[in-house]
Amino acid sequence: MDNRIDRCFAGLQGRKALIPFITAGDPDATQTVPLMQALVAGGADIIELGIPFSDPMADGPTIQRASERALQRGMTLNKVLALVAEFRQHNQHTPVVLMGYLNPLEAMGYAEFAAAAQAAGVDGVLTVDCPPEEADELAPALQAQGLAPVFLVAPTTPLARVQALAKHAQGYVYYVSLKGVTGAATLDPQAVAQRVNELKTLIPLPIGVGFGIRDAASARAIGEAADAVVIGSRLVEEIERSGAQAAHNLTEFLSGIRAALDA
C-alpha cells in the first residue's frame, strides 16, 4: 500500500516525524481547518484528528472537555469528514489520521465510513476501543479504500501479541508510553526507549510514541528512539486557553518541538 503516511515516513530521511493531535470541532467547526494549517506551519508531519465521542473512556479530562465542547456545538462524524475535505483543498501532502472510538463509525457503517473517509482525503484510522481481535470488519473495510488501520501497543502488551498485531497494522504503530489515560503525568524516557527498540525488532512499521509528551525536552528524549512523537493534550490545553490566539500559539509551540526534534 502506498498512501500519504508511507510517503511521509519514506521522505523523512532520518528526521523524526511530529504528529500533533487536536479534536475536530474544538472549540468550534470554523476553527478546525485553520488550526490544522497552523499545525502544518509549526512543522507537523502527520495530523491526528480526534472524532469527538460522548464517552471517551481512554481520555483524560483535557480531551474529555474538548469532546464535550465539540459535541455541544454539533460536531458529527460526517462533519469531521467534511472538515478533512476542506483541509485537503489547501493541503495535498500532510497525512490525516482520524482517531476516535468505534461506535460513531459502526453507526455510519464501516464500508460507508471507509469510502467517505477516502473521498475526504483521510489516510489512516485509529479506533481506541477496537483492538485487532475485533477489527475483522473494520480493518478490511479500511484497507479496501487504501486507508491504514493504525493500532495501539501498550506497556502491558506481551511480545507475542505485538507480533500478531503487526500483521494487521499499517501506516505506523502508536505506542502508548504509559499506563493511563491521555494527558496523564510524567513518562520515563529510558523505559520507553528500551521498549521501542524491542518493538522495532518485531514490527516492520514506524513506531510513534504518545501519551505524556508535553514539551521540547520530553519530545526530544522520546524522539531518540521513536520514529514519531505524538502530542495531544498539551495542544488541546493551548486551544482551551488561548481563544483567538490559538492558531498562532499552536504554530509557535509546535515550532519549538520541531526544533528540539531536529536539533
Add this chain to the structure above:
Amino acid sequence: MHPYDLPDERGHFGRYGGVFVAETLMTALEELKTEYAKAKADPAFMAEFHHELAHYVGRPSPIYHAQRWSAALGGAQIYLKREDLNHTGAHKINNAIGQALLARRMGKKRVIAETGAGQHGVATATVAARYGMECIVYMGAEDVQRQAPNVFRMKLLGATVVPVESGSRTLKDALNEAMRDWVTNVDSTFYILGTAAGPHPYPMIVRDFVSVIGEECLTQMPAMLGRQPDAVVACVGGGSNAIGIFYPYIPHPDVRLIGVEAGGDGVETGRHAAPLNAGRPGVLHGARMYLMQDENGQIAETHSVSAGLDYPGVGPEHSYLKDIGRAEYVAVTDSEALAAFDDLCRFEGIIPALESSHALAYAKKLAPTLPADQVILVNLSGRGDKDINTVARMRGLEL
C-alpha cells in the same frame, strides 16, 4: 443440557459482546479470563464461594407467595424471589463476593467499582471490608445526590466514593471513570464490575456468580408448587439480576422469560432507559450490545426514576436472548413502577427497590390477563430503604 454454550472463546454471544477496550487493558482481561477458568475448575474456590453465600449473605434466599397482592390483582399468582433479604439488601452481593475472591486469588489488594443506585457500590465496599482490601467506588454526581444513604453506607464501610462530574453524571460516566482508573492502575487493581455488561469475560463471570439466584429457584419452585413457574420476570438495566434468574431457566422452554426495562416518562417520549425496546446495536464499555444512541453514534442521555436502571446499554447476553427470541423485553414507566412500589408496601409489607419495582409493575399488568392457576415468579432484586428519599421527594416531602 443448556441449549447454548456461550459466550464463545472470544466472548461473543452471537454478534454481541466481545472485547472492545484500549490495548492497555487487553492483557489484564486475558489474565482475568485465565484465572477465572482456573478458579471455576477449583473445587476449593467454589466451596469457599458457596460457604460465603450461605454464612455471610444468608442464602438460599426464600421464595414468597405474594398472596394478598395476587388476590387483589385477580389473576395469576405472584411469587417473589427475595434477593432483598440478602446481606446488603440486593442481589449485587453474590457477584461482589465472587469477584472479590477472584481478586484475592490474583493477589490484588485494591478493588474499584462503578455504581448507579449504590447497591453494587455498597456490596463492593462490604466485601472489600470483609477481605481487607482498599476500595474506590465511582458514582455519577447526580446519583450521589439521589442515593445519599448508600453513599454514607459505603463510607461507613471504609470505601472512598468518587463523584463523577463528566457527561450525564450517572452510571455510564461512573463506568467510564472506573475504566480510566483501571487503565492507570492495572497492575495493582481488580475492577469489580457490577453488571452483566462490559468486556469479556465480565458478562460471563457476573452471570455465573449471580446464577445462584435462578439455580435456587429451579429447586425451590418444584418444592413449593410441584412445578416450575409459567413466567419469570426481572428488571433490566445492565441486566445482572435478570440474567441471574433467567440463565438457569433458558433450557426450560415452557417458562417465559420477561425482562422489564425502565420506560421513564414513556418509551414514546424518548426520555427513558430502554435500549432493548428502543435502541439499536452499537459498541460501548467494551462490548457490542443494544444501545441508546443518536443517528451519529453518540450515546444518548437516559432517564429513569431508578438510578440502577439509568444506563444506555444492556448486557450482551440479553441482546442475544432478545434476537433469538428466548426472552421478551418490555418497558414500564416511572409512574407504573412507583404504583407497584406502593402496592408491595401496602399489600405485602415489603418495601421494594425502585429497580425491582419495574419488574413488579409488569407482573401487575400481566397477572390479571392470566388464569389464577398460573404462576409468575418475580425477582425482587433489592429492598427499597435506599429509595425512600427519592420517593418522598416525588411526593413533595423532604425527610
